[in-house]
Amino acid sequence: MRILGLETSCDETGVAVYDSERGLLAHTLYSQIALHAEYGGVVPELASRDHVRKTLPLINEVLAKSGSAAADIDGIAYTSGPGLIGALMVGASLGRSLAYAWNVPAIGVHHMEGHLLAPMLENNPPAFPFVALLVSGGHTQLVKVDAIGVYELLGESVDDAAGEAFDKAAKMLDLDYPGGPQVAKLAESGVEGRFIFPRPMVDRPGLDFSFSGLKTFTLTTIAKHKLENGLPDDQTCADIACAFQTAVVETLVIKCKRALEQTGLKTLVIAGGVSANKKLRADLEIALAKTNAKVFYARHEFCTDNGAMIAYAGCQRLLDNQHESLAVNVKARWPLDSLSPL
Numbered sequence: 001m002r003i004l005g006l007e008t009s010c011d012e013t014g015v016a017v018y019d020s021e022r023g024l025l026a027h028t029l030y031s032q033i034a035l036h037a038e039y040g041g042v043v044p045e046l047a048s049r050d051h052v053r054k055t056l057p058l059i060n061e062v063l064a065k066s067g068s069a070a071a072d073i074d075g076i077a078y079t080s081g082p083g084l085i086g087a088l089m090v091g092a093s094l095g096r097s098l099a100y101a102w103n104v105p106a107i108g109v110h111h112m113e114g115h116l117l118a119p120m121l122e123n124n125p126p127a128f129p130f131v132a133l134l135v136s137g138g139h140t141q142l143v144k145v146d147a148i149g150v151y152e153l154l155g156e157s158v159d160d161a162a163g164e165a166f167d168k169a170a171k172m173l174d175l176d177y178p179g180g181p182q183v184a185k186l187a188e189s190g191v192e193g194r195f196i197f198p199r200p201m202v203d204r205p206g207l208d209f210s211f212s213g214l215k216t217f218t219l220t221t222i223a224k225h226k227l228e229n230g231l232p233d234d235q236t237c238a239d240i241a242c243a244f245q246t247a248v249v250e251t252l253v254i255k256c257k258r259a260l261e262q263t264g265l266k267t268l269v270i271a272g273g274v275s276a277n278k279k280l281r282a283d284l285e286i287a288l289a290k291t292n293a294k295v296f297y298a299r300h301e302f303c304t305d306n307g308a309m310i311a312y313a314g315c316q317r318l319l320d321n322q323h324e325s326l327a328v329n330v331k332a333r334w335p336l337d338s339l340s341p342l
């Protein structure tokens with residue numbers, strides 16, 4: 001079964017063709033980062049308009065790259081939530097309409113299920129059951145995954161998502177949007193241990209997270225050391241980025257270990273934009289090796305938003321004969337544990 005996948009939930013237009021026999025045939029991504037950078041964050045209306053401009057040309061490009069004609073496509077998968085309604089509407093209405101025109105089934109994919117399954121596109125995919133840490137710009141969740149669609153929420157952020165915290169810390173340090181990769185880069189030249197930021201909620205039992213306190217801590221540390229231009233000197237900024245990243249990563253590692261202990265599982269999957277963070281990957285590898293557990297993640301480009309994960313997730317559901325009616329449905333909010341199993 002050959003599936004065209006469309007991702008338009010936020011600020012990236014991702015398109016891919018996935019074949020259930022031959023794997024990923026082609027994928028492409030257009031990022032709107034430059035468009036939103038001057039506003040310091042995503043402007044929803046501009047995002048929707050850019051998806052309108054880009055999605056169809058990218059579909060043509062990816063079909064050609066994958067050596068597929070329209071007649072070779074057996075189904076269309078598009079992100080139908082959670083995300084920005086206008087942006088979601090672009091991919092969903094285009095995907096649903098194309099499926100109608102080509103007389104093939106369509107499936108609306110949960111964006112976080114897409115992230116969660118992205119490591120399945122790698123050579124050595126994880127086996128069920130596992131614990132998944134979903135860390136993106138909008139979500140920080142620990143989920144017990146028994147099979148596709150069988151999800152039990154173990155814990156989540158009670159306030160900011162991990163990616164959101166990175167983005168806000170970046171803004172305070174006057175770094176460009178999206179801030180996660182910029183904070184990570186600046187942290188490389190920081191001195192570990194000059195500042196010690198709190199590890200929120202690790203002393204309490206349970207698997208929930210809270211990152212908003214780190215934001216305040218970052219702000220007050222910057223205020224304490226700022227010069228006339230409103231920022232501390234370059235080295236101090238790097239030291240703050242380093243302390244911030246270490247606090248977030250260490251908190252995530254502690255909770256992941258706790259989730260594995262609690263479930264008795266030995267496999268952890270990390271997915272979503274923050275799973276691209278090198279320190280998070282390295283620290284988890286070291287921590288889990290001590291308990292004979294293993295961490296799996298997608299290649300860098302499939303950690304952040306992409307069409308390949310949507311094509312893959314949609315393909316699994318279409319193979320199970322699940323599909324949408326003719327209506328175009330999108331959801332800004334959509335709990336992961338409400339999905340149906342295969």
Ligand code: KG4
Nearest residue numbers: 136137138163180181272273274277304305
């Ligand atoms: O999954 P994603 O592309 O979009 C959402 O579904 O939200 O995640 C984007 C988030 C942003 O907050 C971005 O700053 C963060 O992932 N991010 C990172 C890194 N790369 C992306 N955070 C920390 N370190 C990184 N290397």
Ligand code: ZN
Nearest residue numbers: 136273304305
């Ligand atoms: Zn995402």
